[in-house]
Amino acid sequence: MPNDPAPPTPRPFALFPTAPQPTPVRIVVADDNPVVRAGLTALLSGREDITVVAQAADGREAYEAAHRHRPDVILLDVRMPGVDGISALPYLVPIAPVLMLTYSGEPEIVQEALRRGAHGYLVHGEFTTDQLVVAVRDTVQGRTHLTPTAAGAVLTQLRESSATAHEAAELPTAVSTISPQTLSRLQPVVGQSLLDRSRSQLSAREAEIMDLIASGMNNQQIAAACFISEKTVKNHINRIFAKLHSTSRSEAAAKWLGTAPGSSRGVG
Numbered sequence: 001m002p003n004d005p006a007p008p009t010p011r012p013f014a015l016f017p018t019a020p021q022p023t024p025v026r027i028v029v030a031d032d033n034p035v036v037r038a039g040l041t042a043l044l045s046g047r048e049d050i051t052v053v054a055q056a057a058d059g060r061e062a063y064e065a066a067h068r069h070r071p072d073v074i075l076l077d078v079r080m081p082g083v084d085g086i087s088a089l090p091y092l093v094p095i096a097p098v099l100m101l102t103y104s105g106e107p108e109i110v111q112e113a114l115r116r117g118a119h120g121y122l123v124h125g126e127f128t129t130d131q132l133v134v135a136v137r138d139t140v141q142g143r144t145h146l147t148p149t150a151a152g153a154v155l156t157q158l159r160e161s162s163a164t165a166h167e168a169a170e171l172p173t174a175v176s177t178i179s180p181q182t183l184s185r186l187q188p189v190v191g192q193s194l195l196d197r198s199r200s201q202l203s204a205r206e207a208e209i210m211d212l213i214a215s216g217m218n219n220q221q222i223a224a225a226c227f228i229s230e231k232t233v234k235n236h237i238n239r240i241f242a243k244l245h246s247t248s249r250s251e252a253a254a255k256w257l258g259t260a261p262g263s264s265r266g267v268g
Contacts, residue, residue, distance in 0.1 A: 024048070024049050024050055024051040025049060025072045025136060025137060025140055026051055026053045026071045026072045026073075027050060027052050027073050027074070027075060027136065028052070028053060028054045028055070028062060028069060028071045028074045028096075029041055029044075029055050029075045030055070030056040030059070030062035030065075030077060030080070030085070031056075031057070031075075031077040031080070031101070032057050032058060032079070033077075034057075037055045037057075040052070040101070043129060043132075044136065050136060050137075053069045053071055054066075054069050057080065057081075058080040058081055058082040058088075059080060059082065059084055059087055059088025059091075059092075060082055062074060062085075062088055062092060063083075063088060063091050063092060066092055066095045066096055067095060070096070071096050072097075072140050073096060073097055073098075073099055073136055073139045073140060074092055074095075074099070075099055075136075076088070076089070076092065076099070076100055076101065076102075076118075077101065078100065078109055079102070079103075079104055085100065085102065086109065086116065089113060089116040089117055090116055090117065093119075097119040097139045097140070098118050098119055099118070099119055099120045099121075099122065099135060099136065099139050100118045100120065100121040100122065101122050101124070101132075102121075102123065103123065103125075105149035105150070105153075107152070107153035107157070110149070110154070111153055111154070111157050114154065119139050119144060120135060120139055120144050120145040120146060120150075121150035121153075122145060122146075122147050122150070123149045126147035126149060127147050131145075138224065143221065144217075144221045144224055144225070145225075146225045148227075151225045151226065154215065154225070155208060202240060202243055202244075205226075205236065206239060208226065209226065209233065209237065209240065210240055210253075210256050211256075212225060212226075213237070213249055213252065213253055213256075214253040214257055219233045219237070240252060
């Protein structure tokens with residue numbers, strides 16, 4: 001009998017299709033300290049989805065590197081020789097989101113950086129390696145990260161702005177015309193406002209979150225600023241709404257800032 005033909009060789013096949021690799025987040029690191037630059041580059045480049053495409057020692061070099069490489073995120077120090085980080089911000093933010101990464105935690109510097117377009121503000125010593133990596137990834141997605149010092153500066157500015165608005169609403173336009181009788185009428189108003197806010201019985205954390213709500217932050221941004229989960233933010237907001245007898249963020253903010261009709265700041 002003739003030999004039977006050999007069976008065909010089975011074709012190789014893949015059980016699962018190969019998942020496409022994510023495009024790495026491309027970063028420019030700008031810091032005048034070469035040790036800091038090298039450390040950040042080594043740290044971030046060790047992640048599979050992050051790559052440092054350029055380093056810069058001042059704001060001018062940061063702009064040139066950003067213009068050339070078109071990164072996804074720019075990590076920017078504040079104090080640098082030549083062109084500092086604050087001065088460079090208006091030229092960098094049209095190219096890519098800027099995440100401030102610095103030792104400078106003065107409230108006025110934080111506020112100015114955010115006013116000029118910085119997407120987030122991290123103060124060295126207030127975050128872990130993993131938190132930095134998360135902040136970099138989130139910046140690409142449009143999420144804001146603030147370390148405690150930076151968040152405190154934002155809250156300080158918000159409170160000062162609110163106080164100024166209240167004073168402008170209550171005080172006469174010409175300060176020189178304020179009479180003792182006017183002051184005597186204003187004092188009970190101010191005292192009542194503080195009393196009303198204390199009656200709302202918000203905890204320190206709830207008051208902090210309420211200030212962030214009033215500043216226009218969404219739950220995701222508040223979670224990042226306070227280093228808590230979005231679920232925890234929602235739980236706080238539910239308690240805040242109950243204490244302020246509000247059903248919406250705008251209503252709660254109006255009561256908290258004292259702009260709701262017939263209400264003082266923080267009235268429940």
